[in-house]
Structures are given as C-alpha cells and as structure tokens.
Amino acid sequence: MSFISRQKNGLLCRFSTVIDTVSDYNMTDEEYIEMCAQKAREEAQETLKHSLRPFEEVKASFVPTNMSRDEFNRILRLMEKE
Structure with missing residues (x-):
C-alpha cells in the first residue's frame, strides 16, 4: 500500500x-x-x-434483485445483436 x-x-x-x-x-x-x-x-x-468469462455466464448469473427480469432481458437483447 x-x-x-x-x-x-x-x-x-x-x-x-x-x-x-x-x-x-x-x-x-x-x-x-x-x-x-x-x-x-x-x-x-x-x-x-x-x-474474460463466457457470455453465457452473464445470463446464468443474473439475479433479479437490483434489476427486473424484463429490464435484464431488454438489455440482453441489445447485447446479443450482431
């Protein structure tokens, strides 16, 4: 330190x-x-x-505590666009 x-x-x-x-x-x-x-x-x-970790781990790790599942799915769709 x-x-x-x-x-x-x-x-x-x-x-x-x-x-x-x-x-x-x-x-x-x-x-x-x-x-x-x-x-x-x-x-x-x-x-x-x-x-770096696999993107699938992002999906598997989600817990709807600080974000709704709907909001997560909306963002997920944006991230999965190519």
Whole structure:
C-alpha cells in the first residue's frame, strides 16, 4: 500500500507502506495522473488477456434483485445483436 503527499515545494511524493520509504517524488499532478492511468491500462490489458468469462455466464448469473427480469432481458437483447 502507499499514500500520496504534497511536498513543501508543491510537487507530489508517494510513500510506500510496504517498504516504509519514499518510492516516487517530485511528481507533478500530471505525472501522477499519468502513472495511475498507466497502471489502469496495464490492469485492463491483463483482465482482457486472462480474465474474460463466457457470455453465457452473464445470463446464468443474473439475479433479479437490483434489476427486473424484463429490464435484464431488454438489455440482453441489445447485447446479443450482431
């Protein structure tokens, strides 16, 4: 885990609670945002590469607690269009 802090010079640093020291420093807001965006891209790519499940599982997993069956079926028809 880690946390972000604003340094006295206005830039950002990241303190790692795993290694108990600073892991990144003197980052601009934009550099920090880009670092987070890159991690999100990598995580999304890993999900697409290794964690996709069959579409049939979507249908089999539905429980009409937070959405009516009619609404689910309406959306399902939209998703099944080619």
